Amino acid sequence: MLSNPPIICDTPIKIGRTTINVEIAKLHTRTLLEIPVIVERAKKDGPVLLITAGIHGDEVNGVEIVRQLIAKKYNKPTCGTIICIPVVNVFGFLDQRREFPDGRDLNRCFPGSKKGSLANRFAHFIMQEIVPHIDYCIDFHTGGASRFNYSQVRYNGDDKKCEELATVFGAKFQIRSSLRSNSFRQAASDAGKTVLMFEGGKALNLDKLVTKSGIEGAIRVIDALGMRDFSLEIEKMKPREEPIIITKSSWVRAKYSGLYRSYKSNGDKVMKGDKLGSISDPYGDFERIVKAPFDGYIICTNHSPIVNQGDALMHISKEYVNQ
Numbered sequence: 489m490l491s492n493p494p495i496i497c498d499t500p501i502k503i504g505r506t507t508i509n510v511e512i513a514k515l516h517t518r519t520l521l522e523i524p525v526i527v528e529r530a531k532k533d534g535p536v537l538l539i540t541a542g543i544h545g546d547e548v549n550g551v552e553i554v555r556q557l558i559a560k561k562y563n564k565p566t567c568g569t570i571i572c573i574p575v576v577n578v579f580g581f582l583d584q585r586r587e588f589p590d591g592r593d594l595n596r597c598f599p600g601s602k603k604g605s606l607a608n609r610f611a612h613f614i615m616q617e618i619v620p621h622i623d624y625c626i627d628f629h630t631g632g633a634s635r636f637n638y639s640q641v642r643y644n645g646d647d648k649k650c651e652e653l654a655t656v657f658g659a660k661f662q663i664r665s666s667l668r669s670n671s672f673r674q675a676a677s678d679a680g681k682t683v684l685m686f687e688g689g690k691a692l693n694l695d696k697l698v699t700k701s702g703i704e705g706a707i708r709v710i711d712a713l714g715m716r717d718f719s720l721e722i723e724k725m726k727p728r729e730e731p732i733i734i735t736k737s738s739w740v741r742a743k744y745s746g747l748y749r750s751y752k753s754n755g756d757k758v759m760k761g762d763k764l765g766s767i768s769d770p771y772g773d774f775e776r777i778v779k780a781p782f783d784g785y786i787i788c789t790n791h792s793p794i795v796n797q798g799d800a801l802m803h804i805s806k807e808y809v810n811q
Protein backbone atom coordinates (compact mmCIF):
# COMPACT_ATOMS: atom_id res chain seq x y z
CA MET A 489 0.00 0.00 0.00
CA LEU A 490 1.16 3.53 -0.67
CA SER A 491 1.78 6.03 2.10
CA ASN A 492 -0.63 8.90 2.36
CA PRO A 493 -0.05 11.13 0.47
CA PRO A 494 1.78 8.70 -1.80
CA ILE A 495 5.21 9.87 -2.92
CA ILE A 496 7.28 7.87 -5.41
CA CYS A 497 10.70 9.08 -6.54
CA ASP A 498 10.05 12.35 -4.65
CA THR A 499 6.94 12.91 -6.75
CA PRO A 500 3.48 13.20 -5.18
CA ILE A 501 1.14 10.72 -6.83
CA LYS A 502 -2.19 12.32 -7.60
CA ILE A 503 -5.38 10.51 -8.56
CA GLY A 504 -5.15 9.61 -12.27
CA ARG A 505 -1.95 9.54 -14.27
CA THR A 506 1.46 10.76 -13.12
CA THR A 507 4.47 10.30 -15.37
CA ILE A 508 7.76 10.49 -13.53
CA ASN A 509 10.81 10.97 -15.71
CA VAL A 510 13.53 9.51 -13.56
CA GLU A 511 16.92 10.98 -14.40
CA ILE A 512 19.28 8.08 -14.08
CA ALA A 513 22.51 9.15 -15.77
CA LYS A 514 24.21 11.44 -18.20
CA LEU A 515 25.69 9.88 -21.32
CA HIS A 516 29.21 10.85 -22.37
CA THR A 517 27.53 13.10 -24.92
CA ARG A 518 26.08 15.02 -21.93
CA THR A 519 22.66 13.75 -22.97
CA LEU A 520 20.52 13.24 -19.93
CA LEU A 521 19.02 9.77 -19.75
CA GLU A 522 15.53 9.48 -18.33
CA ILE A 523 13.36 6.50 -17.59
CA PRO A 524 9.63 7.18 -17.72
CA VAL A 525 7.69 5.61 -14.86
CA ILE A 526 3.95 5.77 -15.55
CA VAL A 527 1.74 5.67 -12.47
CA GLU A 528 -2.06 5.36 -12.56
CA ARG A 529 -3.76 5.80 -9.22
CA ALA A 530 -7.45 5.12 -8.57
CA LYS A 531 -9.58 7.20 -6.22
CA LYS A 532 -10.09 4.10 -4.11
CA ASP A 533 -6.98 2.88 -2.32
CA GLY A 534 -5.94 -0.71 -2.86
CA PRO A 535 -3.05 -2.92 -3.94
CA VAL A 536 -0.05 -1.52 -5.79
CA LEU A 537 1.03 -3.50 -8.86
CA LEU A 538 4.32 -2.88 -10.66
CA ILE A 539 4.59 -3.96 -14.30
CA THR A 540 8.12 -3.97 -15.73
CA ALA A 541 9.79 -4.91 -19.01
CA GLY A 542 13.11 -4.41 -20.70
CA ILE A 543 15.37 -5.25 -17.74
CA HIS A 544 17.24 -6.84 -20.62
CA GLY A 545 17.37 -4.10 -23.24
CA ASP A 546 16.93 -6.37 -26.27
CA GLU A 547 13.80 -8.12 -24.96
CA VAL A 548 11.42 -5.93 -26.91
CA ASN A 549 8.41 -8.24 -26.75
CA GLY A 550 7.95 -7.40 -23.08
CA VAL A 551 8.23 -3.70 -23.88
CA GLU A 552 5.46 -4.13 -26.47
CA ILE A 553 3.23 -5.89 -23.93
CA VAL A 554 3.55 -3.03 -21.41
CA ARG A 555 3.18 -0.44 -24.19
CA GLN A 556 -0.12 -2.02 -25.27
CA LEU A 557 -1.36 -2.23 -21.67
CA ILE A 558 -0.80 1.54 -21.43
CA ALA A 559 -2.09 2.39 -24.94
CA LYS A 560 -5.30 0.42 -24.32
CA LYS A 561 -5.61 2.04 -20.89
CA TYR A 562 -5.66 -1.35 -19.16
CA ASN A 563 -3.25 0.17 -16.64
CA LYS A 564 -5.99 2.39 -15.19
CA PRO A 565 -7.27 0.70 -12.03
CA THR A 566 -10.54 1.45 -10.28
CA CYS A 567 -8.93 0.40 -7.01
CA GLY A 568 -5.26 0.77 -6.07
CA THR A 569 -2.30 1.85 -8.17
CA ILE A 570 -0.53 0.43 -11.22
CA ILE A 571 3.05 1.49 -11.88
CA CYS A 572 4.39 0.71 -15.39
CA ILE A 573 8.05 0.83 -16.37
CA PRO A 574 8.00 -0.30 -20.03
CA VAL A 575 11.77 0.00 -20.52
CA VAL A 576 13.83 -0.56 -17.38
CA ASN A 577 17.20 -0.83 -19.13
CA VAL A 578 16.98 2.20 -21.40
CA PHE A 579 20.73 1.92 -22.18
CA GLY A 580 20.34 -1.58 -23.56
CA PHE A 581 17.15 -0.65 -25.40
CA LEU A 582 19.01 2.17 -27.19
CA ASP A 583 21.82 -0.20 -28.18
CA GLN A 584 19.47 -3.16 -28.76
CA ARG A 585 21.51 -5.23 -26.38
CA ARG A 586 20.86 -7.15 -23.20
CA GLU A 587 23.40 -5.55 -20.90
CA PHE A 588 24.06 -2.18 -19.31
CA PRO A 589 26.85 -0.01 -20.84
CA ASP A 590 29.19 -1.33 -18.13
CA GLY A 591 28.70 -4.80 -19.67
CA ARG A 592 26.72 -6.04 -16.69
CA ASP A 593 23.47 -7.93 -16.75
CA LEU A 594 21.14 -5.78 -14.63
CA ASN A 595 19.19 -8.89 -13.65
CA ARG A 596 22.28 -10.25 -11.85
CA CYS A 597 23.00 -6.99 -9.96
CA PHE A 598 20.10 -6.86 -7.47
CA PRO A 599 19.68 -5.61 -4.79
CA GLY A 600 22.47 -3.34 -6.04
CA SER A 601 24.58 -0.84 -4.19
CA LYS A 602 24.71 2.92 -3.94
CA LYS A 603 28.33 3.24 -4.97
CA GLY A 604 28.78 0.20 -7.22
CA SER A 605 28.81 -0.07 -11.00
CA LEU A 606 26.19 1.74 -13.07
CA ALA A 607 24.00 -1.39 -13.19
CA ASN A 608 24.41 -1.87 -9.42
CA ARG A 609 23.47 1.73 -8.73
CA PHE A 610 20.40 1.43 -10.90
CA ALA A 611 19.31 -1.84 -9.23
CA HIS A 612 19.73 -0.06 -5.87
CA PHE A 613 17.58 2.81 -7.09
CA ILE A 614 14.74 0.44 -8.13
CA MET A 615 14.92 -1.37 -4.79
CA GLN A 616 14.93 1.87 -2.76
CA GLU A 617 12.54 4.08 -4.70
CA ILE A 618 10.03 1.76 -6.37
CA VAL A 619 9.88 -1.68 -4.73
CA PRO A 620 9.01 -0.48 -1.16
CA HIS A 621 5.75 0.99 -2.53
CA ILE A 622 4.48 -2.15 -4.27
CA ASP A 623 2.64 -5.31 -3.27
CA TYR A 624 2.84 -7.25 -6.55
CA CYS A 625 4.95 -7.27 -9.68
CA ILE A 626 4.77 -8.79 -13.15
CA ASP A 627 8.16 -8.69 -14.85
CA PHE A 628 8.15 -9.37 -18.62
CA HIS A 629 11.08 -11.13 -20.33
CA THR A 630 11.88 -13.06 -23.53
CA GLY A 631 14.40 -15.77 -24.33
CA GLY A 632 17.96 -14.54 -24.88
CA ALA A 633 19.47 -14.27 -28.38
CA SER A 634 17.72 -16.70 -30.78
CA ARG A 635 16.13 -18.84 -28.08
CA PHE A 636 12.35 -18.55 -28.37
CA ASN A 637 10.39 -19.21 -25.19
CA TYR A 638 6.87 -20.56 -25.45
CA SER A 639 4.70 -18.22 -23.33
CA GLN A 640 5.29 -19.22 -19.73
CA VAL A 641 5.02 -17.78 -16.29
CA ARG A 642 7.68 -18.48 -13.67
CA TYR A 643 6.95 -18.25 -9.99
CA ASN A 644 8.11 -19.18 -6.54
CA GLY A 645 6.26 -22.38 -5.61
CA ASP A 646 6.81 -21.77 -1.87
CA ASP A 647 4.72 -18.60 -2.05
CA LYS A 648 1.05 -19.62 -2.18
CA LYS A 649 -0.15 -16.19 -3.33
CA CYS A 650 2.40 -16.29 -6.13
CA GLU A 651 1.25 -19.75 -7.18
CA GLU A 652 -2.36 -18.59 -7.17
CA LEU A 653 -1.57 -15.60 -9.40
CA ALA A 654 0.52 -17.76 -11.74
CA THR A 655 -2.59 -19.92 -12.26
CA VAL A 656 -4.75 -16.81 -12.74
CA PHE A 657 -2.27 -15.49 -15.34
CA GLY A 658 -3.25 -18.42 -17.53
CA ALA A 659 -0.12 -19.18 -19.55
CA LYS A 660 -0.02 -22.75 -20.91
CA PHE A 661 3.16 -23.47 -18.96
CA GLN A 662 3.53 -22.56 -15.29
CA ILE A 663 7.12 -23.03 -14.23
CA ARG A 664 7.87 -23.44 -10.57
CA SER A 665 11.40 -22.12 -10.68
CA SER A 666 13.89 -21.31 -7.99
CA LEU A 667 14.93 -17.70 -7.57
CA ARG A 668 18.12 -16.84 -9.41
CA SER A 669 20.70 -15.15 -7.23
CA ASN A 670 20.87 -11.37 -7.56
CA SER A 671 17.89 -11.23 -9.91
CA PHE A 672 15.18 -8.61 -9.59
CA ARG A 673 12.69 -11.40 -8.84
CA GLN A 674 14.81 -12.65 -5.93
CA ALA A 675 15.42 -9.18 -4.47
CA ALA A 676 11.76 -8.16 -4.71
CA SER A 677 10.63 -11.54 -3.28
CA ASP A 678 13.09 -11.14 -0.39
CA ALA A 679 11.51 -7.74 0.23
CA GLY A 680 8.19 -9.55 0.71
CA LYS A 681 6.68 -8.79 -2.69
CA THR A 682 4.78 -11.27 -4.85
CA VAL A 683 6.54 -11.45 -8.22
CA LEU A 684 5.48 -13.22 -11.40
CA MET A 685 7.96 -13.44 -14.23
CA PHE A 686 6.68 -13.88 -17.76
CA GLU A 687 8.91 -15.35 -20.44
CA GLY A 688 7.77 -15.36 -24.05
CA GLY A 689 9.35 -15.02 -27.48
CA LYS A 690 12.97 -14.16 -28.18
CA ALA A 691 15.19 -11.08 -28.09
CA LEU A 692 14.82 -8.39 -30.80
CA ASN A 693 11.60 -9.91 -32.03
CA LEU A 694 7.90 -9.14 -31.73
CA ASP A 695 5.47 -12.02 -31.74
CA LYS A 696 1.74 -11.34 -31.77
CA LEU A 697 0.74 -14.54 -29.95
CA VAL A 698 3.27 -13.92 -27.19
CA THR A 699 2.18 -10.29 -26.85
CA LYS A 700 -1.45 -11.39 -26.64
CA SER A 701 -0.78 -13.97 -23.95
CA GLY A 702 1.23 -11.44 -21.91
CA ILE A 703 -1.53 -8.82 -22.10
CA GLU A 704 -4.28 -11.31 -21.32
CA GLY A 705 -2.30 -12.64 -18.35
CA ALA A 706 -1.80 -9.14 -16.93
CA ILE A 707 -5.51 -8.36 -17.32
CA ARG A 708 -6.49 -11.56 -15.52
CA VAL A 709 -4.11 -10.72 -12.65
CA ILE A 710 -5.40 -7.13 -12.35
CA ASP A 711 -8.97 -8.48 -12.30
CA ALA A 712 -8.15 -11.19 -9.72
CA LEU A 713 -6.48 -8.65 -7.42
CA GLY A 714 -9.76 -6.69 -7.44
CA MET A 715 -8.05 -3.67 -9.01
CA ARG A 716 -10.44 -3.49 -11.98
CA ASP A 717 -13.33 -5.53 -13.30
CA PHE A 718 -12.18 -7.01 -16.60
CA SER A 719 -14.88 -9.69 -16.73
CA LEU A 720 -16.16 -8.50 -20.16
CA GLU A 721 -12.64 -8.59 -21.66
CA ILE A 722 -11.92 -11.97 -20.04
CA GLU A 723 -15.19 -13.36 -21.45
CA LYS A 724 -14.04 -12.47 -24.96
CA MET A 725 -10.69 -14.24 -24.54
CA LYS A 726 -10.13 -17.77 -25.75
CA PRO A 727 -10.70 -20.07 -22.76
CA ARG A 728 -7.46 -20.85 -20.99
CA GLU A 729 -5.85 -24.18 -21.71
CA GLU A 730 -5.38 -26.44 -18.71
CA PRO A 731 -2.01 -25.33 -17.34
CA ILE A 732 0.94 -27.67 -17.32
CA ILE A 733 2.90 -27.14 -14.13
CA ILE A 734 6.58 -27.78 -14.64
CA THR A 735 8.77 -28.52 -11.66
CA LYS A 736 11.94 -29.61 -13.46
CA SER A 737 13.30 -28.96 -16.94
CA SER A 738 16.51 -29.50 -18.83
CA TRP A 739 18.23 -28.32 -22.01
CA VAL A 740 19.02 -30.62 -24.91
CA ARG A 741 22.42 -29.46 -26.17
CA ALA A 742 24.14 -29.87 -29.53
CA LYS A 743 26.60 -32.79 -29.63
CA TYR A 744 28.01 -31.45 -32.90
CA SER A 745 28.55 -28.11 -34.59
CA GLY A 746 26.80 -27.36 -37.86
CA LEU A 747 23.60 -26.37 -39.61
CA TYR A 748 20.61 -27.03 -37.38
CA ARG A 749 17.08 -27.88 -38.43
CA SER A 750 14.32 -28.41 -35.92
CA TYR A 751 11.54 -30.93 -36.66
CA LYS A 752 9.34 -29.94 -33.74
CA SER A 753 7.33 -26.89 -32.76
CA ASN A 754 7.55 -24.96 -29.55
CA GLY A 755 4.97 -26.23 -27.04
CA ASP A 756 4.89 -29.74 -28.59
CA LYS A 757 4.86 -32.80 -26.39
CA VAL A 758 7.67 -35.19 -27.28
CA MET A 759 8.43 -38.74 -26.24
CA LYS A 760 11.85 -40.17 -25.44
CA GLY A 761 13.59 -41.08 -28.71
CA ASP A 762 11.49 -38.73 -30.90
CA LYS A 763 13.48 -36.96 -33.59
CA LEU A 764 13.84 -33.32 -32.48
CA GLY A 765 15.98 -32.11 -35.37
CA SER A 766 19.22 -32.67 -37.21
CA ILE A 767 22.70 -31.15 -37.39
CA SER A 768 24.82 -31.38 -40.52
CA ASP A 769 27.99 -29.97 -42.02
CA PRO A 770 27.57 -27.56 -44.95
CA TYR A 771 29.16 -29.99 -47.46
CA GLY A 772 26.60 -32.78 -47.59
CA ASP A 773 28.81 -35.43 -45.94
CA PHE A 774 27.65 -35.43 -42.37
CA GLU A 775 24.21 -35.43 -40.76
CA ARG A 776 23.17 -36.47 -37.27
CA ILE A 777 19.70 -36.71 -35.77
CA VAL A 778 19.01 -35.08 -32.39
CA LYS A 779 16.70 -37.27 -30.31
CA ALA A 780 14.59 -36.47 -27.24
CA PRO A 781 16.40 -37.84 -24.15
CA PHE A 782 13.15 -38.01 -22.14
CA ASP A 783 9.41 -37.34 -22.46
CA GLY A 784 8.23 -33.77 -21.98
CA TYR A 785 6.99 -30.51 -23.41
CA ILE A 786 9.20 -28.21 -25.46
CA ILE A 787 9.17 -24.84 -23.69
CA CYS A 788 11.97 -23.12 -25.63
CA THR A 789 13.59 -23.71 -29.01
CA ASN A 790 16.74 -22.30 -30.54
CA HIS A 791 15.95 -20.54 -33.82
CA SER A 792 19.58 -20.23 -34.86
CA PRO A 793 20.35 -21.98 -38.19
CA ILE A 794 23.95 -22.59 -37.14
CA VAL A 795 24.92 -24.10 -33.80
CA ASN A 796 28.14 -24.95 -32.01
CA GLN A 797 28.80 -28.05 -29.98
CA GLY A 798 27.24 -27.53 -26.55
CA ASP A 799 24.72 -24.90 -27.67
CA ALA A 800 21.28 -25.14 -26.11
CA LEU A 801 18.83 -26.50 -28.72
CA MET A 802 15.61 -27.17 -26.85
CA HIS A 803 14.42 -26.68 -23.30
CA ILE A 804 12.17 -29.60 -22.33
CA SER A 805 10.11 -30.17 -19.20
CA LYS A 806 11.37 -33.13 -17.22
CA GLU A 807 8.84 -33.28 -14.42
CA TYR A 808 5.40 -31.84 -14.80
CA VAL A 809 1.78 -32.22 -13.81
CA ASN A 810 -1.31 -31.52 -15.87
CA GLN A 811 -3.83 -29.77 -13.65
Ligand SMILES: [Zn+2]
Pocket residue numbers: 543544547629630
Ligand atom coordinates in the same frame (compact mmCIF):
# COMPACT_ATOMS: atom_id res chain seq x y z
ZN1 LIG B 1 15.30 -11.21 -19.67
